[in-house]
Amino acid sequence: MKLREYLHHQITIGSWPDGKLTGMNVLLIWVILAAVVLGVISTEPTILREYRQEILLAEIAFGAFFLIEYLARVYAAPEMPGEGSDWAKRWRFIRSPIGLVDLAVVIVSLAPFFIANAAVLRLLRLLRVFALAKLGHFSAAMREILGALRERSYDLLVCAALAFSLLLVGASGLYWLEGHLQPDNFGSIPRALWWAVITLTTVGYGDAYPVTVAGKMVGALVAVGGVLLVALPTGIFAAAFSDAMQRRREALAKALAEIEEIG
Structure with missing residues (x-):
């Protein structure tokens, strides 16, 4: 097996026949x-002051690790399915979400x-939570759910559409009925929409x-x-989740059966 092919199998979930996670x-x-x-935790000032050096070293390590991983994915991109030359496939991966x-x-x-601005640094530390989006590489189940x-x-x-209609009707009604009594809350339809949203979602801040x-x-x-409208998308999501998991189980069972037949 070529290095690029092996690397692709190691970092891409589902590329092995059994679809299991690799080490x-x-x-x-x-x-x-x-x-x-x-x-x-690095956004907590007390922790940052006490462990600044350790956090900096960890940030360097994570940054280097993610850079190496990204370069590895670009290098192994030609092994991904699809037509085109090696560089065309790499460019397709770079441009993909x-x-x-x-x-x-x-x-x-x-x-x-490379940036010394304190405000920008705080923003960058906050943006690191979006690294969770990288888990999309490893969540075949999530892709199934999104497809469903x-x-x-x-x-x-x-x-x-039904929810928006109800929000608009409710906000318009309160604007017409109580806009002159509570101008701060219902003096316009956009102001009344805030009340309609927290009421429809049963949050009720008061x-x-x-x-x-x-x-x-x-x-x-x-x-x-x-209450009635919230139940509708909940049922849709539940059905989509159930269908996605069922398809995932069937696909894994089929892959394992094919492996057993070959073996």
């Missing part, structure tokens, strides 16, 4: 999680060593609420409608 996959996952944890995420994580990890959700995009769009009988009736309508 390199597991290592990459743990490094990503560790980098995210470091990015989170996951390739751009990998590049962004490398830049964010290494940028603090795309199949139900029309259903979700209908739910979103910073805005109707005081008239008619306004309370509108509020009750939005609240009850919100």
Whole structure:
């Protein structure tokens, strides 16, 4: 097996017939999680002051690790399925969403060593949490779920349209009924939309609420409608998740059966 092919199998989940995680996959996952944890705790001033040197060394190590991983993925990209020359496939990976995420994580990890601005450094430390997006490389199940959700995009769009309609009706009703009584909360439809959103989602912060009988009736309508509408996408997501997991199990069972037949 060529080095590039072996490297591709090691860093790409699902490239082996059984679809299992390799040792390199597991290592990459743990490094990503560790980098995210470091990015989170390094925003605490007391920890940063006491362990500045250790955090700096860890940042250098993570930045170097992600740079090597990114270069390895670019090098192994020709082994990915699809037509085109080696460099065309590499360029396709670089421009792909996951390739751009990998590049962004490398830049964010290494940028603090070239930037002295404190405000920018705080932002970069915050952006490190987006390294979690790199886990998309290792989540075949997540790709299955996203595919199932795309199949139900029309259903979700209908739910979103119903929710927006209810929000707009509720906000318009409170603007008409109580805009003159509570101008700060309901003096315009955009202001009333904040109340409609927190009511429909059953959050209810209590910073805005109707005081008239008619306004309370509108509020009750939005609240009850919100409970019903929240249940709709929940059911759609549950069905999509179940279908995705079932397809994943069937694909793994088929791959294992083919391996047994060959063996």
